[in-house]
Amino acid sequence: MRKMGTALAAGAVALTFSASAASAEQINVGLCVSWPGYAMLEIAKQKGLAEGYEINTVIFDDPLGGQAALAAGQIDIYECTGDYTPLAIDRGTGVVTVAFANPSYGVDHVILAPGIDVSNIKGKRIGAPQAYIGQLLMGVWMDGANIPLDDVEWVNLLADEAVGPMLSGDLAAAYLYEPWISKVMENLPGSSSAADTSEDWMLKTGIFTDVIYMNGDFIANHREAALDMLKARFEAVGWWHDNTEEGNQLMSDFLQWPLADIESVIGTNGKFLDGGIYMYDFDESAKVCGVLDGEPPFGLENGSITTVIKTINEYWVRFGLMTEVHDPEAGVDCSLMADLISQGYRQSLEARK
16 A cells, blocks of 8 residues: 555645635635535535635545645645544644534445455455545455455555446455445446445444544634534535435536436435435534534444544554554544534434425
């Protein structure tokens, strides 16, 4: 696997954002990949839920490049998977997780090629993106199946990049999510799913989740804007809940995904999709942060955000990506959620019938 610093340096990109209106404060937002769960601030922008701000969005399709841009202050807010938080602590980037956004609810899988199982995967090539949920899921599956991590050849591929090699027989296994799972399974007879994130024990760990990151300097120097953006993001979740059909079409247009593919990830009931993702409402996320009383979903404990990050850190150490376990508090800032609570903000959403 490539050295982490090299990957970060190579992934850093120059960003060009549109000029904001003179009276509006410009907020630069990054999406680590093209993904429905990351599109809520775009909904906030298009539906007027962030009045007084000009939201400029870039889709990286390069999780490490986006993290580098966030650390450098080129973007203020970044939606991605939470598995990078321990690495941000380790490298002292000043990036913090301010809230959990949505757990994977079965959308992420380890897919095996025809004829491959735990007994014969040794020495084979597997596809998974480095320092990202794909490597974490693949590694957790291998760990549970007692497959030494160095028994395989790791290939650093995002899910969409792994489809071709899977279909051509170049990979024995790959980390995939929808719509790429269906594309492989439908066109590769005999392929199978070895593991997915809907399994109860995986949900209970909380480690397969998307989060909202912010640049620490942005919070310190533009705290009111940080609060407003966090609230606008959850307001957009509420708007999508009430207007799911329109919201899914908006995401389809923005991400340039077919509408059916949007629905295969985020569903149509305004809350979750079995085999897709589950959107936390504000109250659920605040409970994970420990700033609102009550139990979060999936058996997580109140305030378990730091426990989840520590668990990810421990896995990264076991997988050889990190050398020590850090204090998870260094990578978390739940004070914005707490401030919104103190201002009286609440939001509780149920799936629509």
